[in-house]
Amino acid sequence: MNLKQLIVATVLAFTAGNSFAQQPLNLCCHPNDIKDWTPGKNADDVFNVSKVPLAKRFKEPTLMKANSQQFYEGQLCNSTILYPTCSMCPSQGEINNFLGYQPTYWQYMDKLVYWAGAASEGIINIPPAASTDAAHAQGVKSLGNIFFPPYAFGGTQAWVRQMLTVENGKYIYAQKLYELCKYFNFDGWFINEESGGGSESEWEGFFKDFYAAATADGNTTAELQWYNASWTPNTTLLKTHKNTSQFLEYGAVNDYRSYASSLNCTTDEVFSKIYAGVQCASSGATGWMGNMDRAWGKTGHVTSLDLFCPEVSIWETPAKAAFKSNTSNHGEKAYAIAKTVFDNEEDMWVNYDSDPSVIKQTNSSYTWHGVSSRILERSAITAMPFVSNMSVGNGKHRFVEGEIKGTADWYHSGMQSILPTWRWWIENRDGLNVSIDWDNAYNVGSSFKIAGNLTAGSHLIRLYKTQIPVTAGGVYRVVYKTESNITLVAKISTNSSTTPDVTIQPNVTEKNGWKIAEYNLSELNGKTIYMLALDLVASNAVSDLSMNLGQVAVLPASYSPTAVEVKDFVSSSKLGDLKGDIRITWNYTWNEHFDHFDVYTETVDGTRKLVGQTRGLGFYVPAFERKGTDTHINVELVPIMKDGSKGEVKKLQLDYPAPKAPIVTLSVSPKSYCVVGETVTVTANAKGNPTSYKWTLPEGVELAEGSSLTNHEIKVVARTAGKKLLKVDVANTVGTSNFESEAFDVFADATESNEVHNVVKGKTVVSFSGSTNSTEVPANIIDGITNPNSTSAKWCNVSADNEVIFDCGSAYRVYGFRIYDGNAGPESGVDQIDRYTIELSQDMKTWVTVVDREGTDAESIKTDYIAPHKGRYVRLRPHVNGILRIWEFEVYGKDDNNMTIEVAPAALRLTSGETKNIVVTYALNGDERAESFTCTATAGSKTTIGTITENQAACTFTVPVIGNKVIGTENVKITVNNGGAYKERNVAVTIDTKTQPNVLAGATAKLRKYNSDYSYEATYDEYAVKTLTDGDTKKNGCENIEKASVNKRDVWAIFEAPTAEGWNLSKVKIHIPENNKGKNENDTEGHVNNTIEICVGNDLHSMTTIKSFTNLGDVSELEYILPEYKKTKYLAIVCDLNAYYYASLSEVEAYEQYADAIPVVGALEVTGWNMDVIAEKNIDDVTGYLDDASCALYAAGCKEEGAIAGNDRKVKTRSGFEFILPPYDSDNALVMKNGGENTLTVTNPEMCEELHFLFISANGASTTSVVVNYEDGTESDAASFIAYDWYSNSAAGDEAVYGLGRIQSSSFDTRLKFRLYEFTMPTDATKKITSLTVSRTSYSGYPTLLAIGKKGYKPNVNAIDNFGQEEIKIVGIYSLNGMKLNNIQKGINIVKYSNGTTRKIIVR
16 A cells, blocks of 8 residues: 555544545556555555446548548547546546546547656556546547656656566566556556656566566557657567557657668557657647648658647646636536536647638638548447437436436546447537536436527438447337437438438427437348437528437337446445445446446435445545434446436435534634633534524623624623633533533733744644645744745645644644634635644643644635643644645734753763763743652663652752663653643764674675766765775775766765675664865865765665765764664665766775664464464365354465465565464464354464554454463453454455455355455563463454464563673662662562663563
């Protein structure tokens, strides 16, 4: 799962039932995210599956041209942006948004490339399933995009190197890319290679492996299209397969037919392989006539064209800003914009006359002739049944047979119909116009309205190019609406011609105001329909014709379609108290009779609403309000067949939580603090359909004139100083909430109110969900600058849901917040936050929501004052429909105490075993010293805190800190607590070593001087030297390099570990001769090195920079101690020199982590398994089953696909932990179908710090309790684990493994939709574990424990280095607060030893 998806998953976890952010998103990721991808691994995967198969197009025997300049050979690839932010592209369109981009002129396209990808969002993007459905229906290939951006746009060659990874002789990502194509049902990839880093031969092998995977799967249409800004065809790549194609650089329009011989293909096939690029983003959708003339001349075609982003002028210019605004993307403004967009599209694809038969423009000032003037329309309509409901893919309503069944603006490309081939070729057309009508439709969402002045006589409307054989009659059906006196006569061509040769009169019936004209096709038996047309016949002129074309269909005689069978109709959604949103998924097998699904919701009173339509495997119903006290809502899935008949309806019931009394919060304005005599407005924000309010005011607060104690909002006047507790009783039909809160503080005068300040300014960012780059991060929004000069001085992230946590450094009484949103800074016209929450916490465990707002995107500066609340940590969760931009975030508060503390030193450096003191100086500044007045110090695993002592007279605490046997860094948190009022400081501690050896001493370094800026392809001179490891820290060890540096990152010193295990690197030290001074090529003295990087990795083509020393001046030694050790095969010191200076390093040292500090991970060997539930070769191998249906798991010896593990019995989970299953040939699981305790005995009692458990649960979800039993007779608290049912139609995202099969009576379940769960449990690392007590604690479900893993350290991890051999005795036992104890007691004990060291011991 990629970072973006991890963030979204995290956001879903805390918003389910509140913000309702379950919108499924299109897959957008980086190479790391797909390496271990399996079908359904991500919760959104099922929503992104296209179900419409790629239709096969035909070339008619005699070209059926709309005009004489049309030819067939030249192809058009449309490389277009379908959604403005690729990482936030919804899987199934959107509801309450009318403005999604809808390409509809598929008859002129041959391929669709989803132009997407950004370094900060994801470089691998599958095409939206809905767009693929629309393309496939008309025979257009749909390609995803892999964008390797240039360096200036965040690109890195590391992604290219990763993509070209070879394992066991195969390009593993080539196979994975094909697997993505297969599962999501699209046709291949556009590879946009602008980073560099791969050789032609590597890409050639990559392409071949991709096609090998496709061929092995029987796929003959899969395609890779290549782009690397080249002006000439790459014959090496183009020859890898007949389907390989290339996008040449913009303007490279030439005759490429001569390449046929070198590509081993026909001249016609060259047109599908070589495309000249056309820069429509800058030229506009109608500004490339010169390219068209050169490629597709009036007398024939010489090449094909690839259009880059024609949507910029078609859609982006008129629609993008409104599309991302929740107030403008639906309703009348949106309808007007959509009309402009569809008009723009028609201008490009057809022409300005809206008639493909016109080749000479009516207005001579136009030079644009339209794509239809040169490209012959394509079609894939080759059989009955054929139905078009004239849907353009968006709508104001949802229609079923002329009736409105749901009203809400929407777009969904997958619900497009196959629209008429010729739009619009109407004879005797003068005075007639054709437009989209979203107010009248027969089915789905739109129809075409023909309106204007109609002359008397015939008006032939050519509709569809087809190749439908008629063998047993059939019906040509046209559904239309008109009040005009006209007749629609069927005109059909049974020859490959646009001139009809068959006329059929209609049989007309009516339904819901629509006329249904049916034309009997029995007279055409044995013939083929090449064209469907209508003759609009009027006996007299009609001055105000208005006719809607709602459906065109060709159906078999006596048609009785085979309905699709829906399986596994489920929802994982949980409804909230007041709102809900719903994700539903299902499965079905596509057939040629199926059209789409209708999705309905039904409330308790029977109100039924059509909320969605799709052809996919899932649908998302966005947030809706609970209706009164409804107990549930029903969801119905209705299969709709081509003739409008319905398949079996599937139903789900989703229950609401029991209705509650109102949920109340208070907001205060203008501020939640004031001075005596001022007026404050207090508002009770109640959720849960409140019906009444009753306020109670405290002393010193009066109701302002004109205000009422029974309104939800009151104005009050502060008469006395103090914290004012207000009470309000809010009732609804369920009950009454008696809410009270300190609503505001009243200060005696302005002096105290001036103490309220921005308490987060300059403080600490604890964590955040992501940013577009390493510069535009949340630290920028607490720097105190609300309108910076730089546009980079913001927090920017391409994500809808975002989160940041700030640490204010101490607890404050918080009054309010202010957000300076996107348009409040140096940028304008950008996306803004449309909803957000703000939470406060004192410990980062318990959070209280103090702000929860929606509909805020119009506010550039968002200000919220709350009822005063104590907090130290602030969590901001903003949602934006686009790109997040925040310039500043302010938190208004004041100290809740006057105490101050200082620590010295601010940073501490220790060696293993060394003790140093931190001195804490405090001042109460008038606060009373509480009875409980303490100082505590919290450390991590790298240090031990000694006994803290106080010198009350000096107002100091002394905190001893001892370095453990480890190398690294951590923070020690010092807290002085005065009866609950506290102040904290952090001290950065570095633990070094005096005893670990320098692993580079005497080693050989590879010293490289690159001949250009560093890249994977750059050539270099290399020297094997020992002068960097000879112990001489003064002499330059790089004298082999005689050339001056003129390139970036061009000097590398590379060290390789002597064994395959590599180094556990913890410290690097670099020595520079002459204090980093030297003479350059011009004999000018100055600083030599500008930047020195420390890089690590297991592949020299994929090195990671772990530390950069920049802007170097006078310096002779650089040192970096890693916070945590890095396992690496290579260490590289990379120098970026000032121009024309010579390489200058003298010595490099490196130190490994202590062996005792390296975690040990493995299996915990136990006895007590009670069943064998894994079939090694067949079902007879097992002795028990996981459920009541005799089902078990199986190993790869039974069947590879869906196996839990291979012969090595290893199971690697989503977290990366590797379990080892018990042997297959004996009992290998603990199956718990009943209650009661089960004991697993540890074979060899041992210590560890964490246990990992691998569970599966059959017959529903189950809960299991685990207790750890120690050798000293003590036991742990019980840990409780919930495993959900082993079957799921799609991955939920929290499984350890998804995609397993099962075996039952030698029959394999091929759905591969079973899952495992992993749970972890901390243990006391000072005690040996002897056994585990495992119990099923739920009434339902059958939990099964399959494996146990351990994680810990070698026994002496916390030992002190160089103790000596003397006997060590305990000389004192103390409590955490420094009180001396007689014996170790329950809780935390500080034990002091005779050698002067201390140790923390925890007794539970």
